Amino acid sequence: MMLVVENLTKRYGGLTAVRNASLKVDEGRIVALIGPNGAGKTTAFAMIAGFVKPNEGRVTFSGHDITGKAPHVVCNLGLTRTFQIVQPFAGLSVLENIAVGAHLRHRSRAEALRIAERIAHQVGMGKMLETPAQSLTVAGRKRLELARALATEAKLLLLDEVMAGLIPSEITEIVATIRDIRDAGVTILLIEHVMQAVMSLSEEAYVLNQGQIIAHGTPKQLVADPTVIEAYLGHGAAGRLNAGGGEANHA
Numbered sequence: 162m163m164l165v166v167e168n169l170t171k172r173y174g175g176l177t178a179v180r181n182a183s184l185k186v187d188e189g190r191i192v193a194l195i196g197p198n199g200a201g202k203t204t205a206f207a208m209i210a211g212f213v214k215p216n217e218g219r220v221t222f223s224g225h226d227i228t229g230k231a232p233h234v235v236c237n238l239g240l241t242r243t244f245q246i247v248q249p250f251a252g253l254s255v256l257e258n259i260a261v262g263a264h265l266r267h268r269s270r271a272e273a274l275r276i277a278e279r280i281a282h283q284v285g286m287g288k289m290l291e292t293p294a295q296s297l298t299v300a301g302r303k304r305l306e307l308a309r310a311l312a313t314e315a316k317l318l319l320l321d322e323v324m325a326g327l328i329p330s331e332i333t334e335i336v337a338t339i340r341d342i343r344d345a346g347v348t349i350l351l352i353e354h355v356m357q358a359v360m361s362l363s364e365e366a367y368v369l370n371q372g373q374i375i376a377h378g379t380p381k382q383l384v385a386d387p388t389v390i391e392a393y394l395g396h397g398a399a400g401r402l403n404a405g406g407g408e409a410n411h412a
């Protein structure tokens with residue numbers, strides 16, 4: 162098992178953002194973490210990647226106990242997260258931004274730039290090497306964020322809503338890119354709101370609701386799970402959907 166998260170808990174004063182959350186990610190998989198707004202997804206990511214210290218629980222990555230370890234230590238071991246709000250270095254080009262990620266493992270600027278160029282091609286930015294980061298569209302920034310994380314030579318990528326704000330054609334493209342990245346040997350755990358993308362991309366998903374993992378299964382199993390439907394749509398929703406669906410639900 163590449164990533165094992167056991168009983169993670171994070172409290173902010175009286176509010177428990179994440180409670181006793183456990184999940185596992187096997188090497189080579191694409192796993193999603195889904196759930197309604199405020200469910201605790203970003204907090205869970207922050208704890209896994211070392212940005213927030215958990216009050217309780219344990220995170221093991223490739224056999225290393227990384228609980229509470231600093232982000233750069235975790236990143237060095239091969240686990241890198243992206244951020245929901247993308248903030249590239251505005252004064253730098255696409256290539257230079259990606260090279261910043263590559264500098265984690267390569268001191269030589271020439272080497273970092275060489276790796277950055279390869280990764281730019283991998284994420285479909287091969288024609289934008291000299292483009293200033295500040296002039297990128299939302300979709301471009303999302304790709305750049307993906308590239309910067311990849312450039313750290315991550316073995317496990319934690320992607321926080323890389324499809325938010327994209328139009329359907331852009332989503333289709335980034336879904337293909339993420340699949341290519343996985344096929345190239347990178348394991349992926351992603352937070353995603355775009356259900357269509359979760360359905361087509363991930364092989365399994367965990368559902369967080371009010372800080373707790375309430376379900377785990379294939380996306381197909383989860384969208385048919387009354388507990389999950391209720392978490393998204395409110396109490397009684399599963400019953401109402403069933404009543405409205407009539408025979409079709411049982412076909």
Ligand SMILES: Nc1ncnc2c1ncn2[C@@H]1O[C@H](COP(=O)(O)OP(=O)(O)OP(=O)(O)O)[C@@H](O)[C@H]1O
Pocket residue numbers: 173176177178196197198199200201202203204205
């Ligand atoms: N630094 C903080 N201090 C206090 N409360 C926080 C902090 N960070 C998160 N929270 C609270 O913890 C809960 C979980 O937030 P979190 O951002 O992890 O949810 P989320 O599932 O990522 O939501 P979204 O989909 O809206 O991004 C929310 O109630 C949020 O207000």
